[in-house]
Amino acid sequence: MTRPAGAVPGWIAHLRAGGTTPWLEWTGPDLDPVSGPGAGRPGAGRPAAGRALPGAQQLELLRRVNVARASAGGAGADQASPELADRVLAAPAAGRGKADLPLVGAAPAAFGPRPVDPATVGEHELLRVAASLLADDLVALGADPVRPRLSRPWRRRYRLVGDPLVATATREHLLARGRPEGGPRAFVVAVGGPLDDLLVHTWTQRCFEHGSRPWIDWLRFWRQRDQLPARVDLADSVRRWGGRRPFVRVVTDLDQLPRQVGVRRLPAVRVPGADQAELARRVAAVVGLRVPVAERPALMRTLQRRIPDTGVAPVGVPAAEHDWVVASAARTTRALTRAGYPVVGDLADLAPRGSERAGADAPDDGQVLDLAIRMIVDPRWRTGAAERTVER
Numbered sequence: 001m002t003r004p005a006g007a008v009p010g011w012i013a014h015l016r017a018g019g020t021t022p023w024l025e026w027t028g029p030d031l032d033p034v035s036g037p038g039a040g041r042p043g044a045g046r047p048a049a050g051r052a053l054p055g056a057q058q059l060e061l062l063r064r065v066n067v068a069r070a071s072a073g074g075a076g077a078d079q080a081s082p083e084l085a086d087r088v089l090a091a092p093a094a095g096r097g098k099a100d101l102p103l104v105g106a107a108p109a110a111f112g113p114r115p116v117d118p119a120t121v122g123e124h125e126l127l128r129v130a131a132s133l134l135a136d137d138l139v140a141l142g143a144d145p146v147r148p149r150l151s152r153p154w155r156r157r158y159r160l161v162g163d164p165l166v167a168t169a170t171r172e173h174l175l176a177r178g179r180p181e182g183g184p185r186a187f188v189v190a191v192g193g194p195l196d197d198l199l200v201h202t203w204t205q206r207c208f209e210h211g212s213r214p215w216i217d218w219l220r221f222w223r224q225r226d227q228l229p230a231r232v233d234l235a236d237s238v239r240r241w242g243g244r245r246p247f248v249r250v251v252t253d254l255d256q257l258p259r260q261v262g263v264r265r266l267p268a269v270r271v272p273g274a275d276q277a278e279l280a281r282r283v284a285a286v287v288g289l290r291v292p293v294a295e296r297p298a299l300m301r302t303l304q305r306r307i308p309d310t311g312v313a314p315v316g317v318p319a320a321e322h323d324w325v326v327a328s329a330a331r332t333t334r335a336l337t338r339a340g341y342p343v344v345g346d347l348a349d350l351a352p353r354g355s356e357r358a359g360a361d362a363p364d365d366g367q368v369l370d371l372a373i374r375m376i377v378d379p380r381w382r383t384g385a386a387e388r389t390v391e392r
Contacts, residue, residue: 003105006030008053015059016085020066022119023059023103054089055100057125060118061373062088064126068377084376087136093128094135094286101125123365127282130372134279135286137375141382143298144305156262157183161237162191165201166254168301169269174261188243189260190234192252192345195329196317196352198232204277204314208304209297211284215274215315216362223324228332235335245340252345260344272304273312275371278363280304306381310371317352318361325352 011019011026021028062085069081093100104115158174159181160167170191171181192198199219206212213221222229231237238248249260258266272280280303287296317325333347375381 004030008103008106012054012059012089015062015066016082016089018066018069018081018085020063020070022063023105024117024119053102053106055093056103056116056118056121057093057098057101057129058089058091059103060121061126061129063118064369065373065376068373072377087133088129088376091129091132091136093125094132094289095128095282097125097128123369127279127365127369127372130369130376131279131282131286133376134372135283135290137379137382138283138287138299138303139290141302143295144302155179157186158261159186159188159241159243160191160261161188161241162231162234162251163193163198163201164205164231165271166191166193166257166269167231168205170257170261170266173267174263177263179262185247187260188238188241188248189257190238190248190250190341191254191257192234192250192347192350193254194353195232195332195350196325196354199229199317199325200314201271202229202232204272207277207281207284208272208300209284210293210300211281211288211296214281214362215278216318219317219321223321226324226328228328234332235339238339238341243341245342248341250336250341250343250345250347252343252347252349256344271314272307273310274315274360274363275310275312275367276307277315278365278368279371280307282368308371308374308378308381310367312364312367313360315363316361317354322352322354 007026007030010028010030011021011023014021014026014028065084065088066081099113101113101121102115104117106115155178158179160171174181199222203212203215203218212218227233230240234250238250251257251260258264280300283303284296284300287299291299329350329352333350336343336347
């Protein structure tokens with residue numbers, strides 16, 4: 001049944017004011033989009049400029065943002081409701097998916113997508129809008145400033161390869177202490193570990209740099225080729241840097257890693273959860289459209305440092321891929337053994353942990369959406385660390 005013409009503007013005004021009533025339960029006053037109550041206030045009761053009506057995706061996301069803001073009770077929540085509402089209503093849905101969906105019960109269009117109840121819009125569609133908003137926030141924030149620091153002349157020379165998550169965090173920590181990577185006669189330190197962990201860390205770090213395919217698609221891509229990603233293939237990584245046997249260390253015992261790079265201790269490495277990595281993957285795709293390619297990694301690393309913790313476990317390797325991971329680990333072990341590189345730890349540690357590892361086979365869209373809404377509602381991830389710098 002088609003609802004009165006003023007019902008849609010009335011519901012939009014309700015949402016802009018912080019309302020949380022679902023569309024099909026809306027019984028509030030109808031609103032004339034031109035001359036109704038509040039028409040003299042910019043944006044009141046009217047759809048976002050530039051289109052007839054916001055899509056069901058934008059409207060449902062705004063409703064859920066309002067629910068989250070109400071639940072937060074003002075603790076860190078962004079209270080600029082009209083401004084935030086206008087941003088949500090005007091945000092495009094990024095990436096592949098449906099066009100803006102009309103509301104069921106609104107005046108029918110002659111052509112276009114079938115009208116829907118906003119409450120039934122899938123989490124994937126809502127995430128397309130949320131990723132666009134967060135990408136704009138990240139670009140506006142900019143990369144964390146870099147403060148140069150003089151290099152220590154008598155430092156140990158090193159070149160980190162292998163586990164991208166550990167290598168990136170270690171490299172950044174050492175840079176901040178005047179120990180940059182490289183130099184003459186540098187030791188090539190290949191950071192290893194259970195191969196399923198290395199695959200998870202590689203995909204996760206890629207999400208926080210340039211973006212990636214979805215986890216399952218990415219894993220299937222490498223399995224079908226029976227190859228390992230470049231940063232996971234330890235033997236090939238060492239060869240690419242021309243590592244000679246006396247100047248190579250394959251480290252599988254991470255407790256011994258500090259000594260191999262010339263320091264007493266290293267901070268614990270933060271492993272992003274499945275929801276954090278998947279949200280970063282979606283945001284990276286939009287950031288890539290907003291800034292030059294060379295600027296995206298620094299922005300995404302800023303997000304990696306600032307993204308709120310949720311306690312969600314990282315992704316896991318599905319059981320269907322376990323045999324391939326086991327075979328790849330055995331092949332890597334043989335290659336490193338033949339090369340004769342010194343090992344700090346045990347090459348047996350490259351064997352996958354399999355069922356010992358607690359992690360979902362794929363990110364849960366519901367958890368990803370919850371995190372995205374939390375970041376839209378609570379701006380502390382970008383304002384609370386405004387003075388953060390990266391020393392180099």
